Amino acid sequence: MFQHMFTSMNEMLDEITKQYPQASEQERMAYLRQVAEMKKMSDSFIEQWLDFEEKVADFQECIASDQPVTVTTSVMDNDADPIGQQAKTNLPVxxxxxxxxxxxxxxxxxxxxxxxxxxxxxxxxxxxxxxFHDAISIAPECNLARLYLGMSQMHMQNWQEAQRQFQLLIVLSDFPKWLALGYNALGCIHAVHMNIAQAEKLFRKAYEVYPSFTDSLNNLKSCQDTPGQLSLYFGSTELCCM
Structure with missing residues (x-):
């Protein structure tokens, strides 16, 4: 989960770095807010990691006087357990x-x-x-509320706020369906602003993450085939059965 989160944050920061020089003053302010939020999130995880390391050290000191138990941690590489790795790879999304x-x-x-x-x-x-905004203010970890808030903003065509919520969603969630909805929505926003190349990239990513979600493929086809008006699917119908 943490590897995915920081990978997404790095990708988001790379995109902001690329877009910032030619951005308008309003867009720059939005980018600065997004970077500040990511920095705050990163600092929070670092603090929690340091707290955990201190507790592990205290635990090791506590048990050292009772019995010679050694607490070790290891990271398994891809070749260490080929059967388990293959099972994970072949697992349906x-x-x-x-x-x-x-x-x-x-x-x-x-x-x-x-x-x-x-x-x-x-x-x-x-x-x-x-x-949903009030719900997130109370419980910022509630990804379901954030997903609904982003979709609500999409329907109201508040593209900037919708983009902010979906960018946070793909950082905070590791659930394939939620990620696909997030990438697809971000693709729609880029398509609305006629940034077609980036939109197509995001639609492809949405499909790779969760192939059962076909709206992303429909949107990709629309970008490739329609020279004029685009026909875009936000993915909001996926929320109807929740």
Whole structure:
């Protein structure tokens, strides 16, 4: 999970670095906010890692006087367990586990998320967005609320805010379906701004992550075949059955 998170953050920072020089003043402010959020997230994980290392050291000191137990950690390389590695490689995308943050709704945010889903299903996206925003303020780890908030912003054509939420989602989640929805939505935003090459790249990435989600392929075909008006699928129908 952490490797994926920092890989996504590095990719996002690379993209911001590339886009920043020619960005407008408003876009630059948005980029600076995104970098600040990523830096805050990175610092938080570093602090938690240091706390964990201190606890491990305390534990080792505690047991050293009782019995000669050695606590070691190791990283298995790709060749160390070829059978296990092959099994993981051949595992269907749908079978990859997701973290609790991907599906669980924290108790303190449950009422807000449930109400937000109700408004969303009634196509009252502005009402839904306010509730999902409040839910994330209370429980920022709730990826489901962030996904709904991003989709609500997409429907209201608030592209900049939608982009921010989906960029955070693909960093915070390791659930293939959520990642595909995030990459697809980001591709739609780039397509709306006629950044077709980047849009196609994101649509391909969405399909690679979760092939069962076909909206990304439809969007890719639309970018390649349609010289004029684009026909884009946000992926919001995937939320109807939740």
């Amino acid at each position: 749908e079978a990859y586990p997701c973290s609790m943050a991907d599906l669980a709704i924290p108790e303190e945010a449950e009422v807000l998320v449930n109400k937000g889903q109700g408004y969303y299903n009634l196509f009252m996206f502005s009402h839904a967005a306010r509730l």
